[in-house]
Amino acid sequence: MKKLVYFYLLLMVVSLLVVACKDDSDEIKDPGLVAGKGKFLLQFDNVVGKQDLVLDNKTYTNSLGESLTISRFNYFVSNIKLLREDGQSYTIPQDSSYFRIVESDPKSQILSLNNLPDGNYSGIEYIIGVDSLRSVSGIEKRGGALDPSGEMSGDGMYWAWNSGYIFLKLEGASPQSSASNGKFYYHIGLFGGFNQKTVNNIKTVKIDFGGSRAIVKGDSIPSVKLYADVEKVYNGPNPISFDKNPSIMADPVLSVGVANNYKSMFSFGELKQNSQAK
Amino acid sequence: MKSIKKILEQKRLIRPVLVLLIGVTWIGVMLGACKPEENNQEPEPSGSTPLAWKKPANFPDPVYNLTKNPLTEEGVALGKFLFYDGILSSNQIIGCGTCHQQQSAFTHHGHELSHGVNDQLGRRNSPSIQNVAWNPAFFWDGGVFDMDFVPFNPIENPVEMGETVNHVLEKLRNTPDKSAKVQVDYPKMFKAAFGTPEITTERMMKALSQFMTTMVSAESRYDKFALGDVTALSTEEKEGLKLFRQNCGSCHEGELFTNFSFRNNGLAPLKADDQGRYEVTKSEADKYKFKVPSLRNISFTAPYMHDGRYKTLGEVMEHYTDKVINSETLDPLLRAGGKPGLNLSETEKESIIAFLRTLSDDNFIKNKSFSDPGIGNAL
Structure with a gap:
């Protein structure tokens, strides 16, 4: 009898050790690294060529010689993944990884990435837009x-009539615009369709920090600035004419062209270390 | 003496059983401890009163996920106020109930196209709001696929309610509004429904969905027949049902009288050249296709078709026999014979119409629980 009791006690202790809960949520999110306490600041600086973007009050020219002013420039950055020099990567938990960058709202342009594992980061990967799963979630x-x-x-x-997000929004005016109000509207979205295949304009971007390393460790907080060049949106491989196409939204050919333009609008700007350290 | 011995024997038996029991329970606890947090999206209990909702016996399971938005009396009541309140529009007049009126099974009776703020005309006929918990696709072009995302569309459409949801939320937060026709304290109603007075996009949409989920029509004479009462339909109506199943049932399928597919039923495009589903998918194969509507309560929902071009069921039947226009995307089922359209005699068409009238559900259009709580504007 006593033997049986001891046997059970032993079994209970063993089971406690074996079954002890392990948190596997991070494993699902990323096979590489798990969350830590580090912090990383990511700044998006919208530019036109080499100059800072000025809304409304500055006239620019596109590659077709048409002039323009820009009144609105917004885009989504999501599903951020930080790449470490040792080849490992850390994916920001998805629920904290959607950002709407709005040119008229400077606060929206600085992203604070928290709870990062320590390490030397050499690059970053993210989606311009919103992934298809989140585009259809509750x-x-x-x-x-x-x-x-x-x-x-x-x-x-957000597009209410064709449920989904606008990934990038560029609006402005041009004397060459053929729209009755002289404006232009480029609203690029489309995630591939819910139950029927449509255009998929989701673009993934990978930026290298130009050989430098962003060090996340204790109080060491790196701050990385990325440039987003609006010129690339209309002067890319598929140049946009304000005369010919003053509005591009859900068009299956033109929207793809614009998305293929802007997928290369980002570039590495600069890296500062400890800019926000206490 | 003997009995004591027996007890002792039993005791000896009990002990190992007890130890075994503890062991099993322990293992159970250990396993339970590691269960992942299921349903972590489930709303927190709000102190509101759960509302029993049962699907009609002859209906399939609903598509809308009620576990993410469990119905409560307070949630449905709030949804009803939001549904009828003109506060959802830029001019404070147009509510959902303006173009979705109960006596016409929540369509806009007599309106081919509805007029929104500043008397602007929409471009499609206002569809019936009934049995929407079973809808996998919304609007004539299926541009929205989740009920919680439906209200954004009419609210933000400049020719319908001409508002922004953001501004609606702000207006709701600032109630009761002394200048309003009826004083409604929305923060109080949101608190009753969701536990705190916080007014958010999610809560507003979920309250509207709760109310719309309750708008079930399943008490027509046809339903009585479907549930076994053979006397519920006349001989002509039964004949009509048979013809209907043969000729119309491939699209207006099942107990909901639609399979929610998108079809080109051969309507000649009007001046607006509405291309329907194509606008959403941009697939050539979807040109001029529109969602197959349910035919429940069809006696109340005139005019018919996505542009409201037909005023009577007679005209609709005439379309299918004589007016179907051939085109690249015309539904194959409508060109099975030599000429496009269905082959039906006048008597057969009359029987089908007689059957369609049995889909009328008087309780649905009179049920006070769906009615305007005294806040709406029917224009």
């Missing part, structure tokens, strides 16, 4: 930057 998954309540004719980035 409304409880659409808070923060994804809140669909924004004004469509304003800085809102």
Whole structure:
């Protein structure tokens, strides 16, 4: 009898050791690294060529010789993954990885990435836009930057009539625009369709920090600036004419052209270490 | 003496059983401890009263996920106020109930196209809001696929409610509004429904979905027949049902009278050249296709088709026999014979119409629980 009791006690202790809960959520998110306490600041600086973007009050020229002013330039950055020099990577937990960069809102241009594992980071990978899964998920998954309540004719980035997000929004005016109001509107979205295949304009970007290393360790907080060159949107491999196409939205050919233009609009700017250290 | 011995024997038996039991329980606890947090998206209990919702016996399971938005009396009541309140529009007049009126099974009776803010005309006929918990696709072109995302569309359409959801939320937060026709304290209603007075996009949409989920029509004479009452339909209506299943049932399928597919039913394009589903998918094969509507309560929902071009069911039947226009994307089922369209005699068409009238559900259009709580504007 006593033997049986001891046997059970032993079994209980062993089971406690064996079955002890392990948190496998991070393993699912990323096979490489798990969350830590590090911090990383990511700044998006919107430029036109080499100059800082000025809304409304500055006239630019496209490669077709048409002049333009820009009134709105917004885009989504999501699903951020930090790449470490040793080849490992850390994917920011998805729920904290959607950002709407709005040119008229400077606060939206600085992203604070928290709870990172320590390491020397050499690059970054992210999506311009919103991944297809999140584009179809329930409304409880659409808070923060994804809140669909924004004004469509304003800085809102949600399409109500064709449910999904606008990945990039560029608006402005051009004397060459053939629109009756002289403006142009480029709203590029489309995630591939819910139950029927449509155009997929989701683009993944990979930026190398130009050989430098962003060191995340304790109080050491790196700050990386990336440039987003608006010129690339209209002067890319598929130049946009404000005369010919003052509005590009859901068009299956033209929207792809613009997305292929802007997928290379990002470049590495500069890296500062400890810029926000306490 | 004997009995004591027996007890002792039993005791000796009990002990190992007890130890075994503890062991099993322990293992159970250990296993339970590692269960992943299931349903971590489930809303927190709000102190509101759960509302029992049962699907009609002859219906399939609903598509809308009720576990993510469990119905409560307070949630449905809030949804009803939001549904009828003109606060959702830029001029404070146009509510959902303006173009979706109960007496016409939540369509806009007599309106081929509805007029929104500043009397602007929409471009498609207002569809019925009934049994929407079974809809896998919304609007004539299926541009929205989740009920919680439906209200953004009419609210933000400049010719419908001409508002932004953001601004609606702000207006709701600032109620009761002394200048309003009826004083409604929305923060209080949101608190009753969701536990705190916070007014968010998610809560607003979920309340509207809760109310719309309750808008079930399943008490027509046809339903009585479907549930076994053979006397519920007349001989002509039964004949009509048979003809209907043969000729119309491939699209207006099942108990919901639609399979929610997108079809070109041979309507000649009008001046607006509405290309329907194509606008969403941009696939050539989808040109001029529109969602197959349910035919429940069809007696109340005139005019018919996505542009409201037909005023009577007679005209609709005439379309299918004589007016179907051939085109690249015309539904193959409508060109099975020599000429496009269905082959039906006048008597057969009349029987089908007689059957269609049995899909009328008086309780649905009169049920007070779906009615305007005194806040709406029917224009």
